[in-house]
Amino acid sequence: MVSTQKKADKTYKVIGTRPVRPDGVDKVTGRAKYGADIQLPGMLFGRVLRSPHAHAIIKKIDTSKALALPGVKSVITHKDLPTAADAALNLGETTDNLKWISDKVLAAEDALFHGQALAAVAAVDKHIAEDALALIDVEYEILEPVLSVHTAMDKKTPSIHDNMKTVDMIARFQVGEISETQINNVASILDLELGDLDAGFKEADIIIEREFETGTYHQGYIESHNGTAQWNENDEVTVWLSTQGAFNARDQLAALLQVPMSKIKVIPMEIGGGFGGKIPMYMEPLAAIMSKQTGKPVKMHMQRDEVLLATGPTSATYIKVKVGAKNDGTIVAADAYLAYEAGAYPGSPVSGGGVSMFMPYAIPNVRALCLDVIVNKTKTAAYRAPGVPAAAFAIESIIDELAEKLEIDPIAIRMHNAAEEGTRRHDGVLAPSMAVKELLEEAQATEHWNAELSDPSIGRGIAIGAWGNGGMESSASASINSDGTINLNTGSVDIGGQRASLAMQLAETLGVEYDSIKPQVVDTDSIGYTAVSAGSRTTFATGIAVIEVGNKIKKQIINRVATFWEIDANALKYNDDGSVSSPDKIINFKEIAAMLPNTGGRIQASIDIQATTHVPTIACHIVDVKVDEETGKVDILRSTALQDVGKAIHPAYVEGQTQGGILQGIGMALYEEYYYDDKGILKNASLLDYRMPTSYDVPFTEIILVEKPNPGHPFGVKGVGEVPIVPPLAAVANAIYDAVGVRPNILPVNPRRLSVLLKEKNNK
Amino acid sequence: MSKKIVISTDLNGDITEFIADERDSLLDALRERIGLTGVKEGCNNGNCGACAVLLDGILVNSCCVMAAEVDGGSVTTVEGIALENELHPVQQAFLNEAALQCGICTPGFLVAAKALLDTNPEPTEEEIRFWLAGNLCRCTGYDKIITAVQEASKSMQKK
Amino acid sequence: MQDVSYYRPSSIKEAIKILSEHGPTAKVLAGGTDVIVQARERTKKITAFVDIKKIPDVMGLGIEGHRGLTIGAATPMYQIYNHSGVQEEYPAIIDSANIIGGKAIQGRASLGGNLCNGSPAADTIPTLIVLEGTANIIGPNGERKIAIEDFCTGPGKTLLQHDEILISLHFKRPAPFSGSRFIRFIPRNEMDIAVVNVASQIQMDGNKIESSRVAIGACAPTPLLLKEISNFIQGKELSQDLLENAAELFNNLITPIEDMRGSPEHRVDLAKTLFKRTMNDAVIRSNGEKVQ
Missing domain, CATH: 3.10.20.30 (Beta-grasp domain)
Structure with a gap:
């Protein structure tokens, strides 16, 4: 496998190297403690009873027989949750409704999706807890489920939530209130428009309009959700769990349990993958309430079917896009309609799709109408570049078709329309520095793109995609030990190697060895507020916090050395190797550390920041596929990923992010999807039939990292985790077209779907 | 009960x-x-x-x-595959090649990879991919895992 | 996990006694890759496991010259596909044994287990059928033999009584100039349940098809032996046209269902394709050559 790095000019000592991660040895020896690994004396085990129906009124829940089973210590239903008002709750970026948040934990009046939690049991072991579930009697009145965005929006379909209004997102921002727009089962509408669409389409020599659908995809982390809670007699609650954000978990728990935030201590354990899916709360509040009832710690650990049934996958989507272009390839207008399934409660990532799909391009007249649609399926959650892979599949398929019809090279047409710094976007933003053209130039130059295809059944596809990345709040603290080692604490859960990338940024800032820093993720009692590890923000935003901590330490060190040497601080210089020098003296970092205890005490610094200088990144995927026309099966033969990373702090971990994202994208393109029957029952809630790619399904992905530094980060970091998942869907679809001449418009294009398309082609 | x-x-x-x-x-x-x-x-x-x-x-x-x-x-x-005070070559290779991210699948991969190398000390890429198909990883895309097993095979041959 | 008791008898007699006393909710435990999951997920009522792996009669495999191959019902797949005699003479068994689950499943899963689980999509049963396998069974009333093509009676249902134990599977020695092949079609390249699977066995006389057996899985409530196909091609000169014409018979021979793994139309198309591919590979093997 080849891996290439197109480097930014500046050279560093630590940044750009590939040290072993601090948590590595623990993870290869089995010592690392994940959420479900916690063992506490007297611990009870919890299990959850879930709705077998996709839509039903819960008429009665009788838990008496379950409670009577020896070994069962607690059985709870919705009435054991603190009363939740039917009131809006402002969560900063989004709003939610406190009652809905509560219903998502344990349903009250209705079960709105197959797998919704109805009751929970705590018992002395998990076998008995499971026995108890079978003894809970529930009486249902089964209702017709609403299973597609089209049915949901049909006026004849009843509203799933009686009291739900359609929130106009633009109106909300403009006048601070909900508009009068009302669409059946649509929770929100976002209508973004730039320029004059009609005028734009009039200018066009060619107009292509296509419809696309994508399935429901799960993040597929191998560690199931888990949570263990201890509720003390003084109403202090400790929770051990696997989460992407300990503070986010704490604040959600505080709202749900109606306990002050300071009284909840969330201890983030090692996390076994998240990809956005480990932000919402599911069982942690149940564990807490059952701990309160029993006085004992309660551990809950989902079974895999529960993860697929009842946690948040990404939205299934329906997208219609119309694009107009001139004969020279100039795109003059684009109009997109996006309807995303939110699941049973509001909150799909449709706006992310509607904004990001056009981000790589400069289009003068453009609109994206985004609808967040309620259906009787599990509530969706964030999944790696939320909402964007589906939308990019749509636009990148059309651009491929434009290129073909206009007889323009697929890279050339993208280059011709590439967004640049200062391009006005349809969400009103002026595009910051992006590397669309640089990435396309690199793609054009790859050996892969220029290699001959060896067989007519092999096709090659390319696609690009963008993701905006995130900023948000981060805290960090560091202390210098007298032997020159450094403890670095942050609140950012390490989900992709961030302990390494943060320690490296501190090492670079202070001019010390990477190995002298011990980075640690600490609990919510031990550090300032830190937002979730999501939005590709951690190495970027917590990185800025860590660098600022380093800068504070440097200042203190200078002052201390100045006092020690009895010299003006302005005469001192902090050198790249961590030493401090005056015109005639020098003291190295170890010596400075050693003298600290006797010259005023050891140095510690902490900081909290809110990062706002994040910028979008671009990724590109080139893929060769072989299609078996007799069976409809597609095999990936060759794969190359290019990505603008700003600056790769730890290139091996960046490559790993890219390779992981590419594989998830390939899963979306070819294999994975939720299969619901016509009653809304999820039929493939297992890793046997929810088909994530295995090692035997793919070749190596060659990686080309392009470094165009982010001016808003001291080392140029942009954020790398999410964007690689964006292009593969369209790249694979375009490659299939190149191989067999049919354009997949529904993903995943599994053998069954492709065989139908191939038959249609052959019957023409 | x-x-x-x-x-x-x-x-x-x-x-x-x-x-x-x-x-x-x-x-x-x-x-x-x-x-x-x-x-x-x-x-x-x-x-x-x-x-x-x-x-x-x-x-x-x-x-x-x-x-x-x-x-x-x-x-x-996985707790028993290290050799005395030294990591098993496959554990060391996983560290060197950055073959883990979240690490939850790592113990299973290590045990499976050890079982492979015990029976087939010099597997081809195809053989490694086939053998490990029963181990799912969602973070790495498998690239660095396959490389690590190849590296472990090489380092075990040297010993 | 349901409330199961665990027994580990050391003789067939003891095992049958436990099964008889416990009734139908006692299950034989060999590799456990199906029954342990069923017990945990409560998809079948199971109150006892009778682990037969310490009973020598059901473990191991061997080829006895012209008398053919006997495989203990609980012998794990890895022992089967590592057996050089099976590799040489019964390659379709290798095709099947090598793809059941991942390698960790193959450390435990057995032919007996796959057969007794009775899945319509089981990946060994079509092979066992075309190789004219016989199931050797012992119960309270003594021994009996069942042709494997008759063994399964419906999804999860077989002719085995609850107090009977499948001891071993027997296969006669392959005839000269014969070959066999099994292919499974799945969306991924490993780990899936078959959308369709097909096993073909063929005996050639020059370019003439002396005899053949074709079996298909995941297209009916049980794996099916398709005698109509054999009758159609038997005695005829092998050609791609012949196979094409024979493949058309699938239109009326199978009526697969619509489910999450496939549609009726796609399954019929796949059946035709896999039939042709297995036949061509079986012919290659009948010449003593290897297939890709």
Whole structure:
């Protein structure tokens, strides 16, 4: 496998190297403690009873027989949750409704999706807890489920939530209130428009309009959700769990349990993958309430079917896009309609799709109408570049078709329309520095793109995609030990190697060895507020916090050395190797550390920041596929990923992010999807039939990292985790077209779907 | 309540006696009764490989073995594959090649990779990919895992 | 996990006694890759496991010259596909044994287990059928033999009584100039349940098809032996046209269902394709050559 790095000019000592991660040895020896690994004396085990129906009124829940089973210590239903008002709750970026948040934990009046939690049991072991579930009697009145965005929006379909209004997102921002727009089962509408669409389409020599659908995809982390809670007699609650954000978990728990935030201590354990899916709360509040009832710690650990049934996958989507272009390839207008399934409660990532799909391009007249649609399926959650892979599949398929019809090279047409710094976007933003053209130039130059295809059944596809990345709040603290080692604490859960990338940024800032820093993720009692590890923000935003901590330490060190040497601080210089020098003296970092205890005490610094200088990144995927026309099966033969990373702090971990994202994208393109029957029952809630790619399904992905530094980060970091998942869907679809001449418009294009398309082609 | 049973097995090289519930799987017993939580539960039905261990030297998913079955047998978990004070070459290769991200699938991959290299010391890329197809990883895209197994194979040949 | 008791008898007699006393909810435990999951997920009521792996009669495999191959019902797949005699003479068994689950499943899963689980999509049963396998069974009333093509009676249902134990499977020695092949079609390249699977066995006389057996899985409530196909091609000169014409018979021979793994139309198309591919590979093997 080849891996290439197109480097930014500046050279560093630590940044750009590939040290072993601090948590590595623990993870290869089995010592690392994940959420479900916690063992506490007297611990009870919890299990959850879930709705077998996709839509039903819960008429009665009788838990008496379950409670009577020896070994069962607690059985709870919705009435054991603190009363939740039917009131809006402002969560900063989004709003939610406190009652809905509560219903998502344990349903009250209705079960709105197959797998919704109805009751929970705590018992002395998990076998008995499971026995108890079978003894809970529930009486249902089964209702017709609403299973597609089209049915949901049909006026004849009843509203799933009686009291739900359609929130106009633009109106909300403009006048601070909900508009009068009302669409059946649509929770929100976002209508973004730039320029004059009609005028734009009039200018066009060619107009292509296509419809696309994508399935429901799960993040597929191998560690199931888990949570263990201890509720003390003084109403202090400790929770051990696997989460992407300990503070986010704490604040959600505080709202749900109606306990002050300071009284909840969330201890983030090692996390076994998240990809956005480990932000919402599911069982942690149940564990807490059952701990309160029993006085004992309660551990809950989902079974895999529960993860697929009842946690948040990404939205299934329906997208219609119309694009107009001139004969020279100039795109003059684009109009997109996006309807995303939110699941049973509001909150799909449709706006992310509607904004990001056009981000790589400069289009003068453009609109994206985004609808967040309620259906009787599990509530969706964030999944790696939320909402964007589906939308990019749509636009990148059309651009491929434009290129073909206009007889323009697929890279050339993208280059011709590439967004640049200062391009006005349809969400009103002026595009910051992006590397669309640089990435396309690199793609054009790859050996892969220029290699001959060896067989007519092999096709090659390319696609690009963008993701905006995130900023948000981060805290960090560091202390210098007298032997020159450094403890670095942050609140950012390490989900992709961030302990390494943060320690490296501190090492670079202070001019010390990477190995002298011990980075640690600490609990919510031990550090300032830190937002979730999501939005590709951690190495970027917590990185800025860590660098600022380093800068504070440097200042203190200078002052201390100045006092020690009895010299003006302005005469001192902090050198790249961590030493401090005056015109005639020098003291190295170890010596400075050693003298600290006797010259005023050891140095510690902490900081909290809110990062706002994040910028979008671009990724590109080139893929060769072989299609078996007799069976409809597609095999990936060759794969190359290019990505603008700003600056790769730890290139091996960046490559790993890219390779992981590419594989998830390939899963979306070819294999994975939720299969619901016509009653809304999820039929493939297992890793046997929810088909994530295995090692035997793919070749190596060659990686080309392009470094165009982010001016808003001291080392140029942009954020790398999410964007690689964006292009593969369209790249694979375009490659299939190149191989067999049919354009997949529904993903995943599994053998069954492709065989139908191939038959249609052959019957023409 | 179901019956408790006493099980005696050679666990990572030492004869170990423990009490389990008669309905415990080997995975349940290793994690909850003995505290060997390096063995991970991913799917609990044989489709992800996170709970892989060696049973009498053969690669198995411990979620699909009853604890009672290992009485009188031998079990090797990820905790038992290191050599004295030194990591097993496959563990070292996973560190060197950055073959883990979240690390939850890592124990299963390590045990499976060791089982492969024990029977086929110089596997081809195809053989590695096929052998490891029962182990799911969602973070890495497998690239660096395959490279690590190749590296471990090379370093074991040198020894 | 349901409230199961665990027994580990050391003789067939003892095992049958336990099964008889416990009734139908006692299950034989061999590799456990199906029954342990069923017990945990409560998809079948199971109150006892009778682990037969310490009974020598059901473990191991061997080829006895012209008398053919006997495989203990609980012998794990890895022992089967590592057996050089099976590799040489019964390659379709290798095709099947090598793809059941992942390697960790193959450390435990057995032919007996796959057969007794009775899945319509089981990946060994079509192979066992075309190789004219016989199931050797012992119960309270003594021994009996069942042709494997008759063994399964419906999804999860077989002719085995609850107090009977499948001891071993027997296969006669392959005839000269014969070959066999099994292919499974799945969306991924490993780990899936078959959308369709097909096993073909063929005996050639020059370019003439002396005899053949074709079996298909995942297209009916049980794996099916398709005698109509054999009758159609038997005695004829092998050609791609012949196979094409024979493949058309699938339109009326199978009526697969619509489910999450496939549609009726796609399954019929796949059946035709896999039939042709297995036939061509079986012919290659009948010449003593290897297939890709």
